[in-house]
Each structure stands twice: as C-alpha cells, then as structure tokens.
Amino acid sequence: MVGPLFEDPSSFDRSGLAAKLRTLADRNIYIGGSSWKYEGWLGQVYSRERYLSRGRFSQKLFQAECLREYAETFPTVCGDFAFYQFPAEDFWRRLFQQTPAGFRFAFKVPEQITCKVFPAHARYGPQAGKENEAFLDSRMLHEMFLRPLLPYREKTAVLIFEFGAFGHRSFASPREFADRLDPFLSSLPPEFRYAVEIRNPEFLDRDYFACLRHHRVAHVYNAWSRMPELRHQISIPDSATANFQVCRALLRRGRLYENAVETFSPYTEVKDPNPEARESMRVLIGRARENHEFLFLFVNNRLEGNAPTTILSLVEP
Numbered sequence: 001m002v003g004p005l006f007e008d009p010s011s012f013d014r015s016g017l018a019a020k021l022r023t024l025a026d027r028n029i030y031i032g033g034s035s036w037k038y039e040g041w042l043g044q045v046y047s048r049e050r051y052l053s054r055g056r057f058s059q060k061l062f063q064a065e066c067l068r069e070y071a072e073t074f075p076t077v078c079g080d081f082a083f084y085q086f087p088a089e090d091f092w093r094r095l096f097q098q099t100p101a102g103f104r105f106a107f108k109v110p111e112q113i114t115c116k117v118f119p120a121h122a123r124y125g126p127q128a129g130k131e132n133e134a135f136l137d138s139r140m141l142h143e144m145f146l147r148p149l150l151p152y153r154e155k156t157a158v159l160i161f162e163f164g165a166f167g168h169r170s171f172a173s174p175r176e177f178a179d180r181l182d183p184f185l186s187s188l189p190p191e192f193r194y195a196v197e198i199r200n201p202e203f204l205d206r207d208y209f210a211c212l213r214h215h216r217v218a219h220v221y222n223a224w225s226r227m228p229e230l231r232h233q234i235s236i237p238d239s240a241t242a243n244f245q246v247c248r249a250l251l252r253r254g255r256l257y258e259n260a261v262e263t264f265s266p267y268t269e270v271k272d273p274n275p276e277a278r279e280s281m282r283v284l285i286g287r288a289r290e291n292h293e294f295l296f297l298f299v300n301n302r303l304e305g306n307a308p309t310t311i312l313s314l315v316e317p
Contacts, residue, residue, distance in 0.1 A: 012309075034298045104155060106156075112132070117131055117169065188215070
C-alpha cells in the first residue's frame with residue numbers, strides 16, 4: 001500500500017513516526033534524512049517555539065540546536081557537511097554531544113580524498129581543474145578524519161566514499177577504477193563500516209562489486225540523476241557486498257540537482273511523489289528484516305520535496 005503523498009505540517013504525526021522508527025532501529029534498521037537543518041520542517045519535525053529569541057524565531061539558534069530535536073524523531077542522519085571539510089576535533093565533540101546514546105551518524109568522507117580531478121569551479125580556488133594529489137590518500141584520511149572520529153565510533157554507523165562521475169581522463173575503464181580502489185580499501189582500519197557510492201553507471205560491474213565484497217565494503221544504492229533507478233541496482237545479483245546495506249535516496253533519475261533545489265525549496269511538502277523509489281526502499285527494509293542485517297537508509301528532500309513525509313510513507317502499513 002502506498003503511503004501518504006502529501007502531508008499537512010500541522011497534522012504530521014511526529015510522535016507516531018518516532019515510535020515506528022525506534023521499533024525499526026531496535027532491529028538495526030536505521031532511517032533518517034540526508035541532513036537536518038531545514039526550516040521547512042518547522043511544524044513537522046521541529047517546534048518553532050524552541051527557537052525563539054526575544055519572541056522572534058532565531059535562525060542562528062535553530063542552526064545551532066535543531067539536531068537535538070531532530071534526534072527526538074529520527075535515529076540516524078547522514079552528515080553531508082563532512083564532504084566539504086575535515087572537521088576539527090572540537091566540532092566533532094559538540095556534534096556528538098547533541099544526540100542520545102542510540103543515535104547513529106553516517107558521514108561522507110571529505111572530497112579531498114575522493115575527488116580525482118577538482119571541478120573547474122570558483123570554490124576550488126587555485127585547485128580548480130587540476131589533478132588532486134591527495135586522491136585516495138589513506139594516510140591523510142586516517143590522520144585528518146578517522147583518528148578524530150575514533151572516540152565516537154559507537155555513534156558512527158558508516159563512512160561513505162562518494163565518487164563523482166569520472167571521465168575517461170580519470171579512468172579508462174571500470175576495471176581501472178577497481179584496481180585503484182582495491183589497495184585503498186585494504187588500508188582502511190577495521191573500527192568503522194565503509195560504503196562506496198559511485199556516479200558512473202558503467203562501473204556497476206563484476207570487478208567493482210568483487211572489490212567491495214573482498215573488503216566487506218557496502219555498495220551505496222543511490223537514487224541519482226544519472227544512475228539506474230534503485231530497483232535496477234537492487235536487482236543486480238552481485239550488489240550486496242557486505243553484511244549491511246546502505247541506501248541514499250537523493251534525486252529522481254533525469255533530474256539535475258539544481259532543478260530539484262529550485263523546484264522543492266524550502267522543502268515543506270512532497271511535490272513530486274516517486275512511487276518507484278518508495279517501493280525500492282521498502283524492498284531494502286524487507287530484505288534487512290529477512291536477513292537480520294543492518295540497514296542505513298537516508299532520504300533527501302530533493303527526492304520528492306519533503307524527506308519526513310517520504311520517510312513516513314515507508315513505515316506506514
């Protein structure tokens with residue numbers, strides 16, 4: 001049965017959703033958002049009165065404190081912010097202090113590790129368009145990212161290596177990518193779970209999945225504009241490469257990120273239901289239940305317009 005397509009924020013059953021998500025988390029099925037700082041979720045996940053300063057809504061207070069309230073409903077979240085920086089140790093300490101003991105984070109590993117050629121974009125400064133000398137640098141990863149996270153490994157569900165779409169300049173074939181990835185994965189310390197997310201459909205082949213399976217690293221089932229739909233990725237026989245699953249439902253196939261932002265902001269409601277993605281996520285939930293595996297499933301606002309409503313549809317009968 002398909003869940004609700006639209007939800008009036010004032011009638012959003014936050015306590016009911018929280019109870020269902022806690023029950024699933026007790027079975028090691030963790031479902032949450034790709035991030036959490038969305039004012040469009042006020043009246044659903046967030047209570048406006050908690051962020052008033054001198055009688056007015058304070059965006060600064062909301063940004064600083066809303067994770068605490070988010071964690072009252074959701075048992076997990078994906079920290080996309082880590083993709084753009086190596087967070088300092090005091091940042092990690094403040095972040096983890098805001099969530100209860102059972103809460104679990106997923107973090108995207110900084111792009112300084114996963115970007116082979118920096119995009120020709122102003123934000124990359126003098127590095128724009130150049131080869132990244134730190135690509136798959138395991139020493140940098142360990143010293144600048146993994147070591148500071150070690151004190152919080154109990155709250156760290158999985159670390160995701162997101163690789164943007166590679167051109168032939170980077171890798172001439174899927175096998176070449178797998179050969180480069182293999183020694184890097186072999187160097188990873190065992191204290192964390194790891195997953196790989198790719199944006200090249202042609203890389204979804206035997207060599208890629210064999211490499212991940214050899215190192216017990218999960219393939220991230222990802223809904224993305226240029227990737228096969230989730231149901232196709234799930235149906236690949238070799239795609240289950242670890243004893244846990246990871247899914248990130250990000251975009252409808254064929255829709256560009258910029259278009260999704262323009263269409264869906266400020267993410268107050270579902271505007272474009274995606275029954276295929278919803279059903280595929282239910283399949284993953286069912287598989288995790290049947291196999292007694294961990295599942296970490298993250299839904300982005302830019303999939304349908306409002307991640308809380310999408311998630312509610314996954315857990316309703």
